Amino acid sequence: MHKRPLKTLLCALAAAIGLSASLSASAADPLKVGFVYIGPIGDHGWTYQHEQGRLALAKQFGDKITTSYVENVPEGADAERVIRNMAKDKYDLIFTTSFGYMNPTLKVAKQFPKTTFEHATGYKQDKNMGTYLARTYEGRYVAGYLAAKMTKSKKIGYVASFPIPEVIRDINAIQLALNKYNPGTEIKVVWVNSWFDPGKEADTANALIDQGVDVVFQHTDSPAPIQAAERRGVYAVGYASDMGHFGPKAVLTSIVNNWGPHYIQATQGVLDGNWKPQDYWGGLKEGTVQLPISDLVPADTKAEAEKLIANIESGEFHPFTGPIKDQTGVEKIAAGVTASNAELASMNYYVEGMKADLPK
Incomplete structure (x- = not known):
């Protein structure tokens, strides 16, 4: 029998041990x-x-x-x-x-x-x-209901980032709620063309308030619109995180992303x-969207909002169930039909009731 030198065997054993350790570490x-x-x-x-x-x-x-x-x-x-x-x-x-x-x-x-x-x-x-x-459109619809009940001027402000489907969809959800719960209430939209610019967001919120808006929404990332609303004595709705602590006398709710x-x-x-x-x-059902409602909202209005949330979670109600027309009167979603995810993801029109024009 051919025998390997001891040194060779030891080297082979060390190499095997090293390889094993390497594989384990990997x-x-x-x-x-x-x-x-x-x-x-x-x-x-x-x-x-x-x-x-x-x-x-x-x-x-x-x-x-x-x-x-x-x-x-x-x-x-x-x-x-x-x-x-x-x-x-x-x-x-x-x-x-x-x-x-x-x-x-x-x-x-x-x-x-x-x-x-x-x-x-x-x-x-x-x-x-x-x-x-x-x-987020689920939360926007419920917040639109709150705005419909809380506004006195029937003018809602929206500090918007970019005219992409997500933002357009959320604006439409608010308008649909306003149409149902306080017909004739309009949304004034200002596009800031930025996701995060606290100075521009604050200036825009103030300009909207100067136009008579008494509830301010935002689709931007800083709390600046909330702080402007707090200073000016109007209501606001936060976005992405719970912004209530930035405007305890202003924030009705926040559409929170989890x-x-x-x-x-x-x-x-x-x-x-x-x-x-x-x-x-x-969405709301999965807990990806959360909607903490402030005690600024009267108890009966809050209770109705919570019922609305429950109906959305159960599937009994979907904000984009037809008939839904665009702002020119053309039917986009037929009666009894619920918009598909693909339709929601590509939304590029304003619904009936919107008086603003979409940027080209």
Whole structure:
């Protein structure tokens, strides 16, 4: 029998032990999860809530994952660069959290097929890219009911960011509620063309109040419109996070986005190896949208709002069930028909009752 020298056997054993240790370490490597944010984590709105979701995710999985984020990433070329750098750094799962990140995310996803991507508020998917959003229009409809009951001037203000389907859909939901509960009440919309610009948001809110608006909504990320409403003695509705503490005498409610459950679910799917691309819509029923109603609202009005929430959660009522016409009188959703997710995701018209014009 041919015998190996002892030195050779020891070297082979050491190599085997080293390989085994390496494989064990590799198997135990934590999942790398990255987040790309449009604004600062301290905006107290949209990005703040995504950051709360990331923190909930990190708490849920502990050392099974590592998470990190890049904030203040402009939509466009900068976003593509940041997303690609994360993919190059071997992140396993990347969440991109603004509508304008959609095409950059899709482009990078095609270049890194082994990385999983999830994009917030978009509508494009791929084999390794899913989408997710909140049915904020459900909360907007209920808040529209509150505004209808609380307004004296019958003028509602809306500090709007960009004319994308998500924003248009939310404005329409409010108008539908106003049409039903206080006919003739109009929404005055001002587009600030920014997600986060506290100075411009405050100026816009003040300009709307100067026009007689006595309830201010916003689809922007800072609490500046809330603070303006508090100073001017009118009501307001917060967005993304619970903004009540910024205007305790103004805020009727806030449409709160709770992203933690979806982040946990998606990450669990990647860990388990069974993640699949989907178009996830979470609303009041799922807890993705939450609606804390202030005691500024009279008890009977609050009770009716809570019934409305319950009806939406049960599926008994859907804000976009026809007949619904656009502002020119053309029927968009037939009587008894509920808008599909695809129709909601591509909404590009104002409903009947809107007096403002959509930007071209």
